[in-house]
Amino acid sequence: MQVLNVGFFHFGTTSDATKVDFDENNAKEQEEVRELSKLLSQFKPTIICLEYTPEIDDKINEAYQNFLKNPDKLDTEYGELGMVGYDVARINGLKKVYGIDNYIGYNYSVGDFIENSPELTNAIDAETYLEITNNPLKEHPELDALNKNFDSLSLLEKIKLTNHPVMLDYSLNTNADKLFYVGIDDNFVGADQAALFYQRNMRIFSNLNRIKMKKADRVLIIMGSAHTAMLREFINRSPKFEMVNTLDYLN
Structure with a gap:
């Protein structure tokens, strides 16, 4: 099955060491988000995986259902997960999204x-x-x-x-x-x-594989770029997946 594995910086509040200057409430930047979502939607995903833990799946998907009732207003509460993830899911008529994150603290400093x-x-x-x-x-x-x-x-x-x-x-x-x-x-x-960071990402990959998939499924993964980079290594070696070129969907 094909996978579009896309790395993001985090919109809004983040615990990451580097914070990008991005105002998720700015009208111009929201318009850019909408255009980006349209580009990623060209992949036509049937499954969308986001950077949140499966334990809060009900909460995230309740917010997604609320977004579907008023899609003219982007959901900024969950940063890129809601602003891009929800919108791509909406465009492709998906009923839910999936969380594959697993948190392990470590000292990168x-x-x-x-x-x-x-x-x-x-x-x-x-x-x-x-x-x-x-x-x-x-x-x-x-x-x-x-x-x-x-x-x-x-x-x-x-x-x-x-x-x-x-x-x-x-x-x-x-x-x-x-x-x-x-x-x-x-x-x-x-x-x-x-x-510890490698272990976290191995668990993320295991969570990806917990999702029941068919060969015809098309999987979009939206994560922080370091997770994307490591998932790239696992997906490339997996007999289960075929990873498409992300840059082909950003033109």
């Missing part, structure tokens, strides 16, 4: 903490850690320039950049993989924290 603590020394590879932290897109100057001016881009341009393969790799490095170069003495404090 442990490397920064070590670097900023004079009494501590990164005993693994501080040089590579700092290179990834300070110059993550050094080999891709055009993408680096776009990323540094991210807030000035249109919503569609933001989502296109977010889903560029190099940017998805960057997202994995930023959120987890750079921690493979961090440790104190002979411990694995960085790798152990990164493993």
